[in-house]
Amino acid sequence: MQAIGILSFAYMCHHNSFLLYTSLENPTEKRWSLVTHASVFSSMLITLIFGVLGYVTFTGYVQGDILLNYCFEDDFMNVARFAYAMTVVLTWPLECFVTREVIENSIFASKEPQLGRHILITVIIAALTCGISMATDCVEVVLQLNGVLAAIPLAFIFPPLCVLKLQQEPILSPRSIPKLFVAIFGIISAIIGLVMTILRIAEGSTCSHGNPLSYCNDYTNGTQSNYSSMSNNSSIYSNYSTKGSLYNSTRLSPLSSL
Template sequence: MYHCYFANKTKQNKIILLILHRFDALENMTEGDTFLLNKSSGKIETQFTDFVGKTSFGMSVFNLSNAILGSGILGLAYAMANTGIILFVLLLTCMAILSAYSIHLLLKSAGVVGISAYEQLGNRAFGRPGKILAASIITLNNIGAMSSYLFIVKIELPHIIQGLLYWFVDGRYLIIIISVLVILPLALMKRLGYLGYTSGFSLSCMVFFLISVSPLSIHLHTVRDVNCKSDNYYHTAFTIPIMAFAFVCHPEVLPIYTELKNPSKKRMQNVANISILAMFVMYLVTAIFGYLTFYGNVKSELLEMYSKKDTLMLCVRLAVLIAVTLTVPVVLFPIRRAVLQLLFPDKPFHWVRHISIAVCLLFLVNLLVIFVPNIRDIFGFIGATSAPSLIFILPGIIYICIVPEEQEPLKSRPKIQAIAFVTLGFIFMIMSITFIIIEWVTGKKTSGGH
């Protein structure tokens, strides 16, 4: 009897100690974290809790690819005209690899602390100033991206519907109509994963653009007169920013990761690698054929160079417009998330806030697009400021601050690589901004028809 009593007492004490241990672990966790007992090891692991992922691997690839692919594809032939083919291929390859590496840093940082929002990672690394900085940069970058997409609508859609009433052909009115009838309903979806189907359709439209432009460029190259100049001046003021702008998808990475079915760092990294590789191939092929068609005369918006009466090009323009229009809602989601993190961090989901922010953002972007005269300025400014911040600087600094010293000392190889990565980002930003300011001040234009 006594033996049985003491055995039960010992068992109770062990249970109490285990419960206290788990409460201690809970107490040390920060906001946004949760715990889940690993049945095999008995350890407490950090997990994402804000949404149970239901988006398939393929749909996640479509969404991330759609976030990468956008108006930047139309500026890459212009970038090649400024660098030459060999240097362009090297720079584009480097940008793709560095973009994939920066996503690796983001995912590892998110996995350490269990946070699924870029802004919260900034908050964990630097407190509220870091949160504000990350949210502001995301907002600036994605407003620029949305503006560039709608700028293409403003330029190209009038050519598609020529013959209608004059006011309807005016691009300024058309971007408002498209924003209200197409973009806003998609932007009001509750979850980003729901846009997987429209993202897939958007990508198929861009593939049609790619297939059409490639043989078309060969045909045009054989029939164009010899006035096309093959010389270029190797000015790179807008070249690297355009490339950086073309690969920015980082604000969308963590929301897509959160909604991914059976989420894991390796699985999401595979989503990112496949998306970046696919977009790299599309970018490279489009830039080469666009450049070989027009050489040094290529403009910063490639479609401007093609015939506005040709039936095939009319279809190509329509495909591109559909693609960029369906991309705008995907890009809008991270901006809304950033605004909510700043203004309503502790509030639950509410449809009024959800809809109001989308309407205000679309109104602001429409005003910007109506009054900005040149899409190259959007490519250059966003590519030189927010793009390096999101690709290089913030992921590297967040990784250095969040991954604990015990796990990876500051002098370890991963931390040294991250420091070099951040340094490269600052060099790239300073260099690009300097070149762009010099060109604006002196009034000298790089090759490319502007």
Template sequence: MEHSQSEMNILSNGKSYDLVDDVGVSMKTPLEDDQFDDPDGGLENEEFLPSADGKKPVHFTDFEGKTSFGMSVFNLGNAIMGSGILGLAYAMANTGILLFLFLLTAVAALSSYSIHLLLKSSGIVGIRAYEQLGFRAFGIPGKMAAGIAITLQNIGAMSSYLYIVKSELPLVIQAFLKADPNADLWYLNGNYLVIMVSASIILPLALMKQLGYLGYTSGFSLSCMVFFLTAVIYKKFQILCPFEEFSANSTEVHHSLNVSILSEDHSLAHQDDSHCTPHMFTINSQTAYTIPILAFAFVCHPEVLPIYTELRNPTKKKMQKVSNISIFVMYTMYFLAALFGYLTFYDKVEPELLHTYSRIDPYDTLILCVRVAVLTAVTLTVPIVLFPVRRAIQQMLFPTKSFSWLRHTIIALVLLTIINMLVIFAPNILGIFGIIGATSAPCLIFIFPAVFYIRIVPNDKEPMNSTPKILAACFAALGVSFMIMSLSFIINDWTTGSSNGGGGH
């Protein structure tokens, strides 16, 4: 397959190649045949693109990788963690504990395998940009397809985060100020608040040149989600089933939850408390949505290669370890949040877990603090997700241009403006981003890593009938099936007029 000379020139003798990186610097590195079989590095050496003079190599970016292992774990973990954690208890209620655990484990393992394919493909050709892998595999169409999928997926994710800001921040301010919910106050207007948050917090972080610096905000964001998980576990032992829902007509607005639940009210004895029994396996009309919810909750693949680029002394083995640790930590948090949320409300749990707590006591101080923590987490996640979108746009529109602060800033401003307009003016974007999620997420997780691997790995090293390529082909087929299934659910949801509030990433 022929490629543009400006992008790369790979010599077929397997001994050396020239590459032009993002800033137009040509580099050459030896490729020995026996390196391909190196289980730890593929075609990478310990110091990716080593130089002959012994100096620290120039990485495939406009700066040297400076991010530590721990910060890289924070960054990738924060990229995985999203608003989808709020919907996992609802997913468990519609699958049962054991079926949910099986599906969660399967999706986490598949995500790790997908990252393995990306890293191996990256190591073979010395490319650390998702879009450039697409170019190496399929030329300009592959590059554009990857760039568009990344852009759509992450714009959808950022919009979902800012929707949480728009809907939850006014409630938090209202609770703190004891404001009249019917008052027409500008600081209770979600549209104004989302613009203020975008301009004062998100934009300055998004203007940073290096993703690695956001490791500090990533760590704080993850700590907020740990607080959310801790509160969910604590509330399981405070809220007893069957529970009484908060009544808006009650004269005692701040009535203690414990008094309400623990009072000797024998009228509850006749209630059917069958919903207080956990189910191991459940199949109903909502079960089919669980796989999309779980898959979207593990979308982090556009961020893998940028984080790999900025990792200090990067190797494929080291980055795979970063990925595995991040996925395992998120896997554990996801399961615990889903389990204790489900065991608190059972089949009464709502698609967004925090709303369910509000049915018990909307003035609960702990849950109010949790809302603040979740708002903080999603706000600090937006800059992390914006980085690969900006990189994708630069790869598609300015592939040979050197770094420019002006272009760097303008792209961030335009992206945040578009996302804010979507959040403010779109009457209902759930269907739009449902389509985006059902198409771009399977491409980024399943289809692209597999087909890129199949195309990039030389057939003389791994023929098409080899086990790794057969597995990759099956992985791509799984992604296609997932895409068709997700689109079918959404179209059926539209045609039947039913509504699903399930989670997303």
């Protein structure tokens, strides 16, 4: 059930829709449909590839951040870590633009734009996001909470409820039932996902907290401690996954998010 929240978060881009639509050179419904379908399809393809390959390699012991399953001595994955960090750096401004625009339009709508206020809001947003991100090193929990508290309502609850309100038809009419079903599904998923996430946190079953995993320690302390080729990097994970000895010395429970 937590996976619904994570997947909803992965595909949730409703808050960027207005800015992206107005940024099109010729904003028409046809062009917007092409952009959204191409974006969702490419995101689905990339997510599916990472999810399937990660699960095949590590089965039910996949971490919330798949990069944590790979050893720090893996040069190829270190390149992937750097690329992912650059992706976050380049993606964050887009999210900041939306948050700042909402604050400006909801709180300071009647006031003239000011550069000082613009900079102050940006600094506050950056400080808050940085502080919250440094409060935990378990990205899985963050994604689950973000998914059940923000992504699911934005994707499954608010849109159908808004349509039900605007169409002004009986709530049990044939046209309203599918929308009502989607809203109910979203509410149930959000409640169950939130409860299960809280229970996992209470049980202490979260993540590796950035510590090297058992098979990485075994490999670096063994006879093949110096490895750099692709074959060696791949064999360490496949050997341990086929032997079923993942996390023998690390207290981690299988994650149900994949």
